[in-house]
Amino acid sequence: xxxxxxxxxxxxxxxxxxxxxxxxxxxxxxxxxxxxxxxxxxxxxxxxxxxxxxxxxxxxxxxxxxxxxxxxxxxxxxxxxxxxxxxxxxxxxxxxxxxxxxxxxxxxxxxxxxxxxxxxxxxxxxxxxxxxxxxxxxxxxxxxxxxxxxxxxxxxxxx
Amino acid sequence: xxxxxxxxxxxxxxxxxxxxxxxxxxxxxxxxxxxxxxxxxxxxxxxxxxxxxxxxxxxxxxxxxxxxxxxxxxxxxxxxxxxxxxxxxxxxxxxxxxxxxxxxxxxxxxxxxxxxxxxxxxxxxxxxxxxxxxxxxxxxxxxxxxxxxxxxxxxxxxxxxxxxxxxxxxxxxxxxxxxxxxxxxxxxxxxxxxxxxxxxxxxxxxxxx
Numbered sequence: 001x002x003x004x005x006x007x008x009x010x011x012x013x014x015x016x017x018x019x020x021x022x023x024x025x026x027x028x029x030x031x032x033x034x035x036x037x038x039x040x041x042x043x044x045x046x047x048x049x050x051x052x053x054x055x056x057x058x059x060x061x062x063x064x065x066x067x068x069x070x071x072x073x074x075x076x077x078x079x080x081x082x083x084x085x086x087x088x089x090x091x092x093x094x095x096x097x098x099x100x101x102x103x104x105x106x107x108x109x110x111x112x113x114x115x116x117x118x119x120x121x122x123x124x125x126x127x128x129x130x131x132x133x134x135x136x137x138x139x140x141x142x143x144x145x146x147x148x149x150x151x152x153x154x155x156x157x158x159x
Numbered sequence: 160x161x162x163x164x165x166x167x168x169x170x171x172x173x174x175x176x177x178x179x180x181x182x183x184x185x186x187x188x189x190x191x192x193x194x195x196x197x198x199x200x201x202x203x204x205x206x207x208x209x210x211x212x213x214x215x216x217x218x219x220x221x222x223x224x225x226x227x228x229x230x231x232x233x234x235x236x237x238x239x240x241x242x243x244x245x246x247x248x249x250x251x252x253x254x255x256x257x258x259x260x261x262x263x264x265x266x267x268x269x270x271x272x273x274x275x276x277x278x279x280x281x282x283x284x285x286x287x288x289x290x291x292x293x294x295x296x297x298x299x300x301x302x303x304x305x306x307x308x309x310x311x312x313x314x315x316x317x318x319x320x321x322x323x324x325x326x327x328x329x330x331x332x333x334x335x336x337x338x339x340x341x342x343x344x345x346x347x348x349x350x351x352x353x354x355x356x357x358x359x360x361x362x363x364x365x366x367x368x
Contacts, residue, residue, distance in 0.1 A: 050355075054226050056260075057358060082355050084324065111321045113331075113352040124296035126358040143296075144358070 026081065026091045028106045031115040034080065037105070038133055044076040045158050048131040050107075050119075052082040053094045057145040058128040064148045066102060068155070075155060077102040082127060085110075134158050185294010188350045192218075192304045192311045195289045197252065197282035198265070200272040205250060205280045207304070207311055214246030215305040215314070215341075217334065220295040221251040221281070223271045224262040225357035228299045230323045232275050235299070238319070239279045242338055247303075249279035254290035254359050255298075290359055297356030301334055305341060314341060317352030 029037070038048065049065055051058035062079070069077035079100070081091045085108025095104055109115060116125050120141035123129055132140040132154060140158060186192055194207045207216055219235055221228050239249035255263035265283050272281045284290055293302055303315035315337040320329040337347045 055357065086324075110324050111330075112354040113318060113321060113333075113349075116353040116355070123353070125353040125355050126297035127355060128358070 026088045026095070026104045026106050028085050028088050028108045031107065031109045031118070034105070034107050035118070037078070038131070041135075042076065042133075043135050045074055045135070045155060046133045047075055047077045047155075048080050048133070049077065050080050050082060050127050050129045050131075052127060053091060054083075055127050059098075061128055061145050061147075062098065062100060064146070064151060066100060068148060068151050069102060072155065074159065079104040081106040132158055185292065186302070186313045186316070188313050188316060190313050192302060192313050193289075193292055194311065195252075195282075195284070197284055197289065199280040199282045200265070200269045200277075201280065203280075205282050207250070208309070210248070212246075213248060213306060215303065215311065217242065217247055217249045217338075218293075218302040218304060219249055219251045219319075220254055220290060220293075220298050220300045220302075220359065222253045222255045222260075222263050222298045222357065222359075223267050224255070224260055225298045227323050227354070227356050231299050231319055234319055234326055236275070236278060238334060241335075243279070245338075245342060247338055247341075251277065251279060251281045252284050252289060253281065254284040254287045254295060256287065257285070287359065295359060297354075297358055300354075300356060303334065303337055303341075315347055315350050317349075318354035321352075323354070 038046070047065065047069065049058075049062075051062065053059070065077055065079075069075045079095075079102055081104060083091050083106060085106055088106050091104065091106055094100075112125060116123050119129075119131055120139070122141055123143055126143060128143075128145055130142045130146065132142070138158070140154065142154065146154075192207075196204050196206045199205045217238060221235070235249060235251065243249070253263055253268055257264040261267075265285075268281055268283060271277075289295075295302070299319065301315065301317060301319060302313055304311035305314050306312075315334065317333055319332075319334050320326075321331040321333070322329045331349075333349055333352050337350065340347045
């Protein structure tokens with residue numbers, strides 16, 4: 001009986017540990033699906049941040065983006081991962097580890113030259129990069145890392 | 160006297176703004192690319208003018224630390240082995256600031272070059288002066304230059320091909336197609352391409368558009 005109790009207890013621990021060990025899968029999308037996402041009507045200023053788990057300046061600016069979006073109800077933050085589309089679980093695990101709560105999509109299209117200019121003609125392809133889209137569809141693009149002040153300044157400019 | 164000083168300050172300010180704008184935009188296809196003198200992992204100082212017999216160069220802004228570069232290293236070697244005998248050798252240029260990215264130190268460049276047995280010079284653009292002059296933004300990024308007299312004219316700027324992940328899934332070989340066009344005396348169909356890549360560390364490129 002004692003042993004049985006222990007087994008049940010251990011099983012319980014194992015099961016309860018599972019949800020935190022395996023984060024919900026990040027949604028893998030095509031460029032067409034990304035465009036759809038951008039074109040969907042929204043009453044918020046959408047902030048699409050292009051990043052990757054291996055990109056140090058990207059990872060550095062993520063908490064700033066999370067903070068600014070959490071404090072400002074008019075902003076919706078969406079992280080667009082450039083990581084390997086064959087391994088979305090790596091991105092899920094990363095988000096879990098960093099405690100990132102915003103929406104994350106993995107844009108899986110390595111034929112980059114076919115779509116970079118559609119995001120912005122001004123984009124060289126370097127990340128981090130951020131696309132801002134206002135409720136009336138106005139777009140603003142920023143290439144390079146941002147601090148809290150810069151990010152807030154751009155958002156207030158768009159209001 | 161005071162007015163003169165103000166005017167001089169203004170001129171200096173305008174010049175500085177113009178220079179910074181110029182530095183950000185870098186070279187376009189058709190521009191003359193400046194030569195450089197950078198230290199290679201082999202110990203020698205490397206310039207484009209060194210090799211009198213070349214038709215041009217594949218200058219590849221590269222590094223040690225970027226997964227995209229790692230994915231392309233074997234293709235960089237293959238490009239050199241195919242096109243150096245035809246007059247277009249590769250020079251790989253690492254413009255990353257070792258102070259910001261320890262993995263990109265000169266010592267680590269030597270280790271990487273040795274372990275991959277690079278057949279081309281791998282040089283360090285320590286001050287990022289070359290990357291800034293060229294307008295390189297991310298790695299790997301190719302500048303294909305063609306020698307015209309003592310000039311090196313930019314003929315192609317961009318990615319190596321259209322699939323970093325899997326060389327066997329490539330459908331567009333941008334650099335090869337550009338080189339073949341040059342060798343055949345034809346116009347290059349796609350002279351500019353873009354790819355997602357690692358931001359060059361230390362480069363002060365931060366643009367709002």
